[in-house]
Amino acid sequence: MSAESTTAVKIPTGNREDEIQVYDLHKSFGDLEVLTGIDLVVRRGEVVCVIGPSGSGKSTLLRCVNLLEKPTKGRIFILNEEITDPDADVDRLRTQMGMVFQSFNLFPHLTALQNCTVALTEVLKKSPADAKAIAMENLHKVGLGDRADSYPLKLSGGQQQRVAIARALSMDPELMLFDEPTSALDPELVGDVLSVMRDLAAGGMTMMVVTHEMAFAREVADRVIFMDGGVIVEQGPPAEVIGNPKEERTRTFLRRVLDPTHLPAPEDEVTGGSPSRG
């Protein structure tokens, strides 16, 4: 990857196919530096999964992309328009990227259908009839056409997250951002949400997904980015980054994720204090 490093490239690339372009992104919260120099280009139709330990800055990176967090330094281009420009029409750019949150953030005072239509009528100025047709189509797409009139609190977590995806899709975005979309779900509900995302990816949607679902990343991602300590440590096809990581930090992380009990590997047990646990 370092051979095609973006630092020497013209900024921005000028290619509309490079839908997300991030250059030298820094973000601090007070004295805490969360991101220390991120360069990243996500191309049209690409599915990029961002993995890494908690506190590595992966969610902050995603939230910087649609400016929910204001970068301390650096420039971000969405569809070749600079969203970090003080004069940028941020609201309009945001209509072109859907965001799905870990905690769903459905509007509890609106039905599933109204959750999907509210921005269509208020922001995109669609007629109520058009908005409803679009919303119903997307609710059907996520398998919840029959729950359109339900309020979010009457839905399971998995259903709420699928409504949230339908809400984002209703805006007909160019790209989708997912911030740990399955982390707040009961394990048996994760599958429904992931299969909706798998269908989206297969349909050619540009996706940037912060996730802990290694199996999903391995299967669906075109590229996996491993972040730690506010920088991109390693990136490449999932078979490389997850299957055969080059960096020690990546290996340590994957060992922890894939073996959550944290039993030390036999070769690590040098102190010999306790008998081997097999």
Next chain:
Amino acid sequence: MSAITAEGVRPKRKLSARKRGQRVRIVQYAVLALLVLLAILFVDGRQVSQVFFRSDMVRRTISTNLPLAFLNTIAYTGGAFVVGLAGGTVLALMKLSHVGPYRWLATIYTEFFRGVPALIVLLTFGLLPLALPGLKIPLDPYGTVWVGLGMVSAAYMSETIRAGIQAVPKGQIEAARSLGMSSGLATRRIVLPQAFRIVTPPLTNELVLLTKDSSLVYVLGLTAQGYDLTKYGKDLSNTYANVTPLVIAGLSYLVITLPLTFLVRKMEARQARSK
């Protein structure tokens, strides 16, 4: 338990907790029985009911013009509540504004009107035309009361509404903004509807307080057509040298406030359940 305390403390015979509770209850009932006995012995029941609840005065109070006074109280209260709600919402948004002077103004306003007796605000408002000749508050006396009491209750409501707005999770605003909504649109369509749902019980309590505060309008020079319950009851009481009309007026307030209080308790129970 240790040796030191066992030596130092003189063993005392202590009652069990159950026995002690029993004795406390016996004393409480004894005091109550004594009070009832004293009341029966020393209070002339007929005299009391003659002054506070004379049946012909009850009839006279109701038939003279009680319904009008009742409606006036509701009109004064309702109008002041609407003014207070609108003002309180504006003040709450000012307090959460990025613009410093808005925050300061709203805070000064709130502290001033919460710290000054409502009676004085109302009196001052009633005398405003003296200071500003030519000023005519429309719908007199209703306009004066609505604005005067509304300004006071706006101060109280602004704190409640601000707390309600801040109780809406941050994720709601983020979700709204990520859909391309402007800050103002997100506030109007997403935050305020949820905030008002949260503060409906405390705002209803405010309505109860306001109902009682509407009795302050007696300080304005009202015509009989504008009498509220308190002024109406006081007037009849003075005329007939009997307290019964005031008692009836007081009971009439309960007709308004008790259902509201009941409603608040219902809503609070429902909110507690849905958490």
